[in-house]
Amino acid sequence: MSTALDKNNVQEQKPTRHYDVVVLGAGPYGLAVSAHLHGHGVNVATFGKPIHFWQNHMPAGMLLRSYWWASNLSDPEGTYSITRYFQMKGVEPPDPLPIETFIDYALWFQKNAVPNVDETYIKVIERTDDSSYRITLEDDRVITSAAVVMAPGLNYYQYTPEFYAHLPQSLISHTNEYNDLTGFAGKHVAMIGGGQAALECSALLNEQGAQVTVIVRRQLKWLSKADVGTPFTSAIHAIRAPQAGMGEGWSNVILEKLPYLLHSTVKSWKNYVLGKMHGPAGSAWLVPRIIGKVQVKEHANVVKAEAINDDTAVRLTLSTGEVLEVEHVILGTGFRPEVKSLPMLSQDIKDALRTYRGSPVLSSWFESSVPGMYFIGFSAARGFGPLYRFVIGSAAAARRTAAAAVRYAASVKSGARS
Ligand SMILES: Cc1cc2nc3c(=O)[nH]c(=O)nc-3n(C[C@H](O)[C@H](O)[C@H](O)COP(=O)(O)OP(=O)(O)OC[C@H]3O[C@@H](n4cnc5c(N)ncnc54)[C@H](O)[C@@H]3O)c2cc1C
Secondary structure (H helix, E strand, O other), X not given: OOOOOOOOOOOOOOOXXXXXXXXXXXXXXXXXXXXXXXXXXXXXXXXXXXXXXXXXXXXXXXXXXXXXXXXXXOOOOOOOOHHHHXXXXXXXXXXXXXXXXXXXXXHHHHXXXXXXXXXXXXXXXXXXXXXXXXXXXOOOOXXXXXXXXXXXXXXXXXXXXXXXXXXXHHHEEEHHHOOOOHHHOOOEEEEEOOOHHXXXXXXXXXXXXXXXXXXXXXXXXXXXXXHHOOOOOOHHHHHHXXXXXXXXXXXXXXXXXXXXXXXXXXXXXXXXXXXXXXXXXXXXXXXXXXXXXXXXXXXXXXXXXXXXXXXXXXXXXXXXXXXXXEOEEEEOOOEOOOHHHOOOEOHHHHHHOOEXXXXXXOOOOXXXXXXXXXXXXHHHHHHHOHHHHOHHHHHHHHHHHHHHHHHHHHHHHOOOOO
16 A cells, blocks of 8 residues: 555655554543553554543533443553552442543543553554554654554544434534533423433433433333342342343343454344344433433434524424424434544545444454554444443453554564565
8 A cells, every 4th residue: 555645645744753553542442452552561652632532522420321340441450440549549439430530530540551642633544565554643743653553432423313414503413512511401402312321411401400302212221220230139130130341131241251252253143232232221320310300202203303483493293293392402313433434544544444334344353454453442343242332341452452463563573564
């Protein structure tokens, strides 16, 4: 592949530094893989804003769906584990875990385990002729690296159904856009969707003085009580539905204990696990904050959405025939991977990336069809399973990806790749 032919090639500037591995992203996955790469003693650079997504794209006051112990960030010796964080603070871990506590823990982890994060964003990643990468940063510095680990998270993948595209921007938004929901106090808001983000935003909106109507295609699904850390009521329950980080049940335990198992199964089974077994659901502790507090329209689709009253309100016609007038619509429609839309990837890399349903096709070492380029986190969930949508998957991904990237960098150094 030639960099000179690349349309995204911004300028022929000389690289100032060379690294064995560059990590894009400083969220839970980027930080964990960086900590493991440092543990291997290689020359690594990490770019991104530490825990930025959690601080800017999730609502203040949110409680985590995952148990506190399943929100651990991994380093080689476990020196900066969440257990150690709580010991150091001298407090009992709360369940559910408030987002503010998780952010404080994750920033403590970053400062200690990956202190050298560069907050500059990566603008362009290109392949070079010697099987490594040329990386241009937002401030136009140019560096090179033998391998690249992509941990871009969810933000690039916000899913906004085309159906709502005609509505003025002032009337429609996505849950991903909010850290602060107080601006909706006194307004009537329609929430589209029944997953954790949609339901938790609805509860917070209601508690902050908004009137909320949740519109959901099917019946709301709640995770059972054991899913949120309530002690088991009986030994039988513990045997029938053991506790795992993502929820109760043997299937979750298996996914957690054998984190690479799903990768080796057929696509249809992976799709079933991702779609049916891990479809949208709300934590049990949300039930009393939703039921009787916000209006819920189940088994309902929006079939028509029109701006009314000089674009100050929206009239929604539902598949049930009901008509609602609200002042704003929030889409709790989640995220869909579309790896070829990542703006920093050069056209050459996009052309060479094999994908399935928008996700990169990955080897069992998280390596894409572009040698030396690895994808972890949400981008890897289609191939590896729902574990990798959550923080809990970052330990397995970090360990394996770091080992593979180190091997790849060594092979580039030895000339075996050219
Ligand atoms: C509302 C909501 C609630 C959630 N609750 C939970 C929960 O309770 N438990 C749980 O385990 N998971 C939860 N998740 C999922 C969780 O957010 C993800 O699993 C996790 O954040 C993924 O980590 P990441 O490192 O892959 O990406 P992110 O945390 O999204 O981080 C992405 C990183 O990439 C960086 N970046 C982006 N572009 C560039 C660039 N061009 N150059 C350099 N850096 C770049 C950003 O600055 C950031 O540091 C929730 C998600 C949502 C949306």
